Amino acid sequence: MNQTVGQQLIIAAIPVLPALVFLVLALFGRYISEGAQFVAIFGVATSLVFSCFALFFVARDGRPIDFAVNWIDFGAGGSFQMGIYIDGLAAVMLVVVCFVSLMIQLYSGAFMQDDKRFAWYYAVLNLFTASMLGLVVAPNFIELYVFWELVGLCSYLLIGHWFEKPEAARAAQKAFIVTRVGDAALFVGIIMFWRATGTTSYEGIAQAAQAGFVGGSLFTAAVVLVFVGAIGKSAQFPLHVWLPDAMEGPTPVSALIHAATMVAAGVYLVARTYDIFVQSPTAMLVVAYIGGFTALMAATMALTKKDMKRVIAYSTVSQLGYMMLALGIGAYTAGIFHLYNHAFFKALLFLGAGSIIYAMNSYNIFDMGGLRRRMPVTFWTMVIAGVSLAGIFPLSGFWSKDAIVASAFADHYYVLFAMALLTVFLTTFYIFRAIFVAFMGEPRSEAAREAIESPGIMTGPMVILAFFAVISGLVGTPLRDFFAEIVVPSEFATEALAVEPHEFNVTLAVVSVVVGLAGIALAYALYVPKPERATALARRFSPIYTFLDNGWYFDALYDRIFVRPAMAIGIFVRQFDRSALGSFVTGIGRGAVGLGEKLRPLQGGGAQNYALFILVSVLLLGVIVGAQYAFLTVALIAVIALAAVALGARL
Amino acid sequence: MQQFLDTLSATVPLEGYLVVGAITFAIGAWGALIRRNAVVVFMCIELMINAVNLSLVAFADYLPNAGGAGVGYAVLVIAVAAGEVAVGLAIVLAVFRTRRTVNVDEVNLMKG
Numbered sequence: 001m002n003q004t005v006g007q008q009l010i011i012a013a014i015p016v017l018p019a020l021v022f023l024v025l026a027l028f029g030r031y032i033s034e035g036a037q038f039v040a041i042f043g044v045a046t047s048l049v050f051s052c053f054a055l056f057f058v059a060r061d062g063r064p065i066d067f068a069v070n071w072i073d074f075g076a077g078g079s080f081q082m083g084i085y086i087d088g089l090a091a092v093m094l095v096v097v098c099f100v101s102l103m104i105q106l107y108s109g110a111f112m113q114d115d116k117r118f119a120w121y122y123a124v125l126n127l128f129t130a131s132m133l134g135l136v137v138a139p140n141f142i143e144l145y146v147f148w149e150l151v152g153l154c155s156y157l158l159i160g161h162w163f164e165k166p167e168a169a170r171a172a173q174k175a176f177i178v179t180r181v182g183d184a185a186l187f188v189g190i191i192m193f194w195r196a197t198g199t200t201s202y203e204g205i206a207q208a209a210q211a212g213f214v215g216g217s218l219f220t221a222a223v224v225l226v227f228v229g230a231i232g233k234s235a236q237f238p239l240h241v242w243l244p245d246a247m248e249g250p251t252p253v254s255a256l257i258h259a260a261t262m263v264a265a266g267v268y269l270v271a272r273t274y275d276i277f278v279q280s281p282t283a284m285l286v287v288a289y290i291g292g293f294t295a296l297m298a299a300t301m302a303l304t305k306k307d308m309k310r311v312i313a314y315s316t317v318s319q320l321g322y323m324m325l326a327l328g329i330g331a332y333t334a335g336i337f338h339l340y341n342h343a344f345f346k347a348l349l350f351l352g353a354g355s356i357i358y359a360m361n362s363y364n365i366f367d368m369g370g371l372r373r374r375m376p377v378t379f380w381t382m383v384i385a386g387v388s389l390a391g392i393f394p395l396s397g398f399w400s401k402d403a404i405v406a407s408a409f410a411d412h413y414y415v416l417f418a419m420a421l422l423t424v425f426l427t428t429f430y431i432f433r434a435i436f437v438a439f440m441g442e443p444r445s446e447a448a449r450e451a452i453e454s455p456g457i458m459t460g461p462m463v464i465l466a467f468f469a470v471i472s473g474l475v476g477t478p479l480r481d482f483f484a485e486i487v488v489p490s491e492f493a494t495e496a497l498a499v500e501p502h503e504f505n506v507t508l509a510v511v512s513v514v515v516g517l518a519g520i521a522l523a524y525a526l527y528v529p530k531p532e533r534a535t536a537l538a539r540r541f542s543p544i545y546t547f548l549d550n551g552w553y554f555d556a557l558y559d560r561i562f563v564r565p566a567m568a569i570g571i572f573v574r575q576f577d578r579s580a581l582g583s584f585v586t587g588i589g590r591g592a593v594g595l596g597e598k599l600r601p602l603q604g605g606g607a608q609n610y611a612l613f614i615l616v617s618v619l620l621l622g623v624i625v626g627a628q629y630a631f632l633t634v635a636l637i638a639v640i641a642l643a644a645v646a647l648g649a650r651l
Numbered sequence: 652m653q654q655f656l657d658t659l660s661a662t663v664p665l666e667g668y669l670v671v672g673a674i675t676f677a678i679g680a681w682g683a684l685i686r687r688n689a690v691v692v693f694m695c696i697e698l699m700i701n702a703v704n705l706s707l708v709a710f711a712d713y714l715p716n717a718g719g720a721g722v723g724y725a726v727l728v729i730a731v732a733a734g735e736v737a738v739g740l741a742i743v744l745a746v747f748r749t750r751r752t753v754n755v756d757e758v759n760l761m762k763g
Binding site (some may be wrong): 544602605606607611612615633636637640641645 | 669673674676677681684685686692736755756758759760
């Protein structure tokens with residue numbers, strides 16, 4: 001509690017404002033309709049300003065903003081808290097999330113024009129932003145998990161925004177179910193931590209582990225389970241299969257998912273719980289190798305894709321792999337720095353792809369071609385984003401990517417270093433392949449010939465993002481590393497890792513830039529002067545080409561191993577439900593109907609029969625409950641009445 | 652002779668009234684259940700009602716602690732019976748108009 005109440009309110013408003021916008025738009029969206037974008041942009045812009053305040057407070061005071069209230073109190077059993085914890089890492093994330101979200105919401109106004117669920121789209125976009133902001137400020141696992149699930153829900157809603165298309169509906173389900181696997185593991189990990197330490201706060205668990213309350217294989221298992229949660233959200237191997245399919249959603253949503261909200265959550269979780277991760281060297285190695293392998297694997301998958309958005313999607317998987325790799329080898333600041341730079345150029349790449357799609361209604365890069373002249377703004381911003389992604393000096397991607405590659409080399413992780421360097425080459429190749437094919441050469445379709453530049457409300461955010469894609473890296477140059485002053489691992493983590501600081505390695509930087517340029521050169525050579533070369537090459541190595549084009553057959557593999565057995569179980573259960581349970585219930589119903597049919601003749605409609613029933617029933621009642629004297633009378637009446645009935649029956 | 656006259660002028664015991672009431676009720680019930688003619692059925696119902704009235708009045712007379720409440724009930728029952736006959740006969744008339752019969756066994760509109 002080292003802040004004034006006013007400060008606390010401002011900080012708390014960062015996630016609350018977009019959530020309020022969600023409520024307003026969800027309730028009154030149909031009346032506001034096109035005005036929804038203004039409400040939404042106002043909310044996010046205010047959050048952005050407040051986030052900048054938060055960053056300023058943290059940078060000025062040099063200590064985290066930290067406050068919490070009890071949420072669920074167990075008395076002696078402790079309590080679950082809801083609170084806010086903002087250190088440099090969280091503050092930077094807040095600014096990035098708000099900024100990217102703002103850009104995307106500006107852009108969406110034109111892109112989603114005439115959509116029939118326009119206001120709902122904005123509502124969910126804001127809920128998405130709100131949940132990500134909530135996740136960023138969470139000081140404990142329980143609060144994190146709440147927002148974690150909300151993020152998953154929003155991604156489901158947005159990927160399936162055009163749910164009339166069956167592919168979109170399927171992609172949304174796939175994203176939800178695959179990330180759900182990770183979520184379940186995360187939840188188990190959280191419970192294990194809670195059982196072992198009695199707390200869910202990151203700090204508490206880290207301290208308990210230091211003090212030796214929890215350790216050994218149990219601790220490692222819990223950490224790895226938490227990491228599996230991060231794998232699911234950040235689309236790392238082996239749970240990466242949902243992200244390329246998530247391209248079925250509107251393109252600005254892809255930008256938001258890839259740049260700021262959904263997939264960043266996994267990397268952020270590892271960074272946030274770094275004090276816990278560093279205490280398990282095994283888990284750190286798992287993080288590093290999963291990251292390195294994913295980076296390489298996804299880059300190879302991107303090589304052959306014809307769909308512009310899928311190329312960028314695999315690129316995200318690959319870049320997230322870099323970040324995991326960096327975190328795993330102890331290059332904490334470098335990993336987060338890459339997350340921060342990546343947000344700008346990846347959002348830009350998607351907005352550029354969206355701009356092309358807006359102009360010519362196709363995702364296939366081989367339908368495009370020659371767009372350089374028709375859409376100059378899109379072309380140049382895409383090139384900037386591509387160069388930044390490729391990590392060419394002096395754009396932002398260079399600084400962070402080089403830091404990661406250099407750390408891998410300096411800390412003697414030579415396998416990971418080789419993977420990372422190879423990935424640099426593949427990355428530049430695939431992204432420039434897409435750009436060259438789309439923008440150079442001659443138009444390959446009618447739509448490409450008639451494409452016109454997107455309106456200013458779309459190119460505006462792209463230009464702003466391009467500006468940041470160029471300069472965002474400059475806050476972390478070796479000359480003066482502002483970024484590393486704000487985002488630092490805790491002292492404990494630094495000690496535990498025992499990473500010796502290493503100098504900026506010029507040779508290595510030159511090597512990585514040269515490798516990157518080589519990738520660009522190869523892409524140019526194959527696709528611009530004589531595109532036949534690429535086709536010939538693909539034909540020559542067609543088994544490899546098909547293997548890569550099918551994404552290493554992961555989808556087919558998962559289909560065999562998980563999807564089909566699950567479907568079989570589902571069909572069996574449905575069958576069981578219908579035949580066993582269904583017939584049981586139907587049987588009861590039929591029994592009642594049958595009994596009714598049997599009793600129906602009694603209702604003959606004759607008033608005298610009814611009267612007879614009444615009389616006999618009353619007599620029986622009288623006999624049963626009759627008192628001493630009344631019994632005699634009633635018995636007398638009964639005898640007479642029965643005699644009368646008998647007589648009547650004979651008549 | 653004198654003894655016979657004494658017997659005649661002696662108060663009738665409660666059981667006497669009750670037996671007469673019970674027999675009347677039984678006759679009424681028997682009639683209501685087996686006679687076809689709706690008008691006769693009504694007459695039988697009147698018999699049952701009056702049997703009950705007789706019991707009520709007898710009890711009112713023989714049970715001093717009851718404070719004569721039975722008489723009050725009897726008056727109430729007579730009033731209700733009058734209303735019931737009015738409604739019932741109206742129904743019988745209506746049935747007769749539409750179906751040209753007052754035989755209750757030919758009227759089975761309430762068949763389930």
